[in-house]
Amino acid sequence: MSAILSVSGLEKTFGSVVAARDISLDIPAQQTVGVIGANGAGKTTFVNMITGHLTPTKGSIHFEGKDITGLPSRDITQMGISRSFQVAQVFPSLSVFDNMCAATAIARGDGRFISAALRSVHAPEIAADVNVAIELFQIAAYRDTLASTLPQGIRKLLDIAMAVAGAPRVLLLDEPTSGISIEEKFQLMDVVMSALKARNITVLFVEHDMEIVERFADRVLAFYDGTVIADGTPGETLGQARVQELITGAKLKLPHGEASPHA
Ligand SMILES: Nc1ncnc2c1ncn2[C@@H]1O[C@H](COP(=O)(O)OP(=O)(O)O)[C@@H](O)[C@H]1O
Numbered sequence: 001m002s003a004i005l006s007v008s009g010l011e012k013t014f015g016s017v018v019a020a021r022d023i024s025l026d027i028p029a030q031q032t033v034g035v036i037g038a039n040g041a042g043k044t045t046f047v048n049m050i051t052g053h054l055t056p057t058k059g060s061i062h063f064e065g066k067d068i069t070g071l072p073s074r075d076i077t078q079m080g081i082s083r084s085f086q087v088a089q090v091f092p093s094l095s096v097f098d099n100m101c102a103a104t105a106i107a108r109g110d111g112r113f114i115s116a117a118l119r120s121v122h123a124p125e126i127a128a129d130v131n132v133a134i135e136l137f138q139i140a141a142y143r144d145t146l147a148s149t150l151p152q153g154i155r156k157l158l159d160i161a162m163a164v165a166g167a168p169r170v171l172l173l174d175e176p177t178s179g180i181s182i183e184e185k186f187q188l189m190d191v192v193m194s195a196l197k198a199r200n201i202t203v204l205f206v207e208h209d210m211e212i213v214e215r216f217a218d219r220v221l222a223f224y225d226g227t228v229i230a231d232g233t234p235g236e237t238l239g240q241a242r243v244q245e246l247i248t249g250a251k252l253k254l255p256h257g258e259a260s261p262h263a
């Protein structure tokens with residue numbers, strides 16, 4: 001199967017800092033890819049190069065066979081790659097419904113609908129789709145609540161629903177569960193991942209909680225010092241000694257029969 005997203009020899013330097021080096025990989029359509037790595041490992045840099053928020057120093061990025069390397073982020077979003085940020089990007093003084101109308105109008109590039117949405121005037125063409133989306137993301141109960149007063153988890157759902165308003169084929173989520181309590185994380189990810197599956201969206205998500213990664217990713221990329229040190233199923237990647245040593249901090253299990261050094 002051909003890849004929906006393909007990166008080759010990707011590198012990004014900031015002065016003497018090498019934030020990404022020698023990253024080459026293919027992502028098949030509809031795969032859900034988890035990205036792990038310590039702070040500063042280069043996860044966000046990788047995401048930002050794909051979305052056009054950063055221009056790679058070297059290498060190439062292809063989306064659906066087209067070279068998108070170095071294109072402006074607006075063009076890349078229009079082509080079908082969307083993202084969320086670590087901090088939810090919503091209009092605080094608008095309701096959930098109006099935020100969704102604005103995001104949908106912006107994604108469709110229709111200036112008439114954008115200004116209408118910001119004045120809470122609802123174009124029927126957009127309102128119908130927004131009603132479907134807020135059901136899918138399970139935020140319909142908050143339809144008329146101002147975004148500024150939403151519980152954190154609901155604000156995250158709104159943010160991701162807004163990123164999906166333009167019907168992207170690929171969605172990049174940078175730490176979608178950051179700031180969410182452990183009890184709420186699974187519920188949030190259940191809603192998000194079911195919604196994205198229902199829309200056949202290919203997902204790449206950065207996540208620090210290994211239980212979340214194991215549960216929701218088909219494949220896990222482990223980043224260390226700007227490069228991918230492991231790439232496989234969750235079991236394969238999280239089972240690697242180097243990943244445990246450098247990233248997850250899990251204690252290494254001694255091979256069967258070997259005496260413990262402390263025995
Ligand atoms: N705009 C920037 N200018 C200079 N250095 C940066 C910039 N963005 C990231 N870096 C550096 O690149 C490395 C990778 O950062 P980042 O991609 O944010 O890591 P992560 O998301 O895995 O925590 C870090 O050393 C960071 O300090």
Ligand SMILES: [Mg+2]
Binds near residue numbers: 043045
């Ligand atoms: Mg980051």
